[in-house]
Amino acid sequence: QVQLVESGGGLVQAGGSLRLSCADSKRTFSSYAAGWFRQAPGKEREFVASISRLALSTYYADSVKGRFTISRDNAKNTVYLQMSSLKPEDTAVYYCAAGASSNARGPLDYAYWGQGAQVTVSS
Numbered sequence: 001q002v003q004l005v006e007s008g009g010g011l012v013q014a015g016g017s018l019r020l021s022c023a024d025s026k027r028t029f030s031s032y033a034a035g036w037f038r039q040a041p042g043k044e045r046e047f048v049a050s051i052s053r054l055a056l057s058t059y060y061a062d063s064v065k066g067r068f069t070i071s072r073d074n075a076k077n078t079v080y081l082q083m084s085s086l087k088p089e090d091t092a093v094y095y096c097a098a099g100a101s102s103n104a105r106g107p108l109d110y111a112y113w114g115q116g117a118q119v120t121v122s123s
Contacts, residue, residue: 034050047107057102
C-alpha cells in the first residue's frame, strides 16, 4: 500500500516558480513509478510528468517540457515537481500518483493517488 500526501502548492505570479512534494507515509514509494497529473476546473485530469522507480527515465507532457522537472529521493520516499516559468494556464489541482510503469500517461494506469495540491498562477 502507498499513502501519498502532496505539499508545496500555493499562489504565484506568472513567471514564478514552485516546488511540489509528494511523500509516502507507508515508505513503499520506491517500489513504484510515480506521476504528476493536474486538473483544472471543468477539464479532465491530464498527465504532467512521470518518473521510473530508480529515476532512470522521465517523461513530460509537451505543455510543460523545459519548464517542469520531476525528480525523486527514494531514501525519503518523496517525489518532487519543480515548476518554473509558470503560466496562468498551469493553474490547477496537482495530484501525485504511484503506478507500475513510468511510461504511462493515463490516470487509470496509476493505482494510488494523493489528495491534490492547488496551484494558482496569477497574470
